[in-house]
Amino acid sequence: MAPERDVVGREIGRERMPAGATATTRPRARLDQPRPRRPRILPEWDPEAFGKLSExxxxxxxxxxxxxxxxxxxxxxxxxxxxxxxxxxFDEYPFIFxxxxxxLQASYAAPLILLAQNRQDDRARVELEQDRKQNERxxxxxxxxxxEVAALRIGLGEVATRDWMRSELQDVVRELQDGHPDGHRVFPADRSGVRDVDDR
Known part of the structure; x- marks a missing residue:
């Protein structure tokens, strides 16, 4: 009995492959697993440790x-x-050795000095950037x-101080006393029983 086939001609029940895929298609890399380490031809070193040694x-x-x-x-x-x-x-007169x-010492010293200067320049650049940010802050x-100080000055300019209140009260008392010749009757006499029409 022949297996059932779909419209395209693939067998039903088997694992379906995407259209255009072949048996030679490479499997996809799994993202949940680390990639295997590739063999390196050149030796590895710690740049930070090498930089410190050069300095x-x-x-x-x-x-x-x-x-x-x-x-x-x-x-x-x-x-x-x-x-x-x-x-x-071991080294005759022309001292070739x-x-x-x-x-040889000079050929190694020059790159080491340049490497140390580059690291110093990098540190100076980072410190300059930090100083610039600190200056901006x-x-x-x-x-x-x-x-804030300007706002406080403006606010204090509108606040009534004790001396200003005292001088204002003294001016009011002086004006009230100047309005009456006896100097004792500050307010008008009580007119009991008289209706004040103006107070309505």
């Missing part, structure tokens, strides 16, 4: 101690190869405080 070497090369030790090594090298017996000399060693805080 330490560059800092040592820039000291007087390094110059003193290098001078001592060169003097001992030259004296040994000039005054030692012929069988014990010494020149090679100094060239300080300027914003200063402007805010300036606006």
């Amino acid at each position: 330490r070497i560059a800092r040592f090369i820039g000291t007087g101690r390094f110059l003193v030790w290098m001078t001592i090594v060169i003097v001992v090298w030259v004296l040994w190869n000039v005054s030692a017996p012929a069988g014990l000399r 010494l020149t090679l060693m100094l060239s 300080s300027i914003a805080d200063t402007e805010y405080l300036t606006r």
Whole structure:
């Protein structure tokens, strides 16, 4: 008995494959699993540790101690190869091996110093950016405080102080007393029984 087939001709009941897919299609990578490590030809190193080591070497090369030790090594090298017996000399008069060693030291020292300078430039750039942001925050805080102080001054200009109230009350009392010759009757006499039409 032949298996049932759908309109396209695929067997019904089997796992359906998307249109256009073939048996040679590569399986999709699973996103829930880490990718396997690929073998590396070049050795791996920690850039931060290497940068710190280069800074330490560059800092040592820039000291007087390094110059003193290098001078001592060169003097001992030259004296040994000039005054030692012929069988014990390892670098004759033109001192080719010494020149090679100094060239090798210089060829390594220059990139190490450049690497240390690049790291120092990166640190200076980060510090400059942080200083710029701190200055912007300080300027914003200063402007805010300036606006607050100005608002307080404006508000205090509208507040009645004790001295101002005292002077105003004294002026009112003086005006009331000046209006009456006896100086004691500040308010008019009580007119009992008389209706005040104006108070309506």
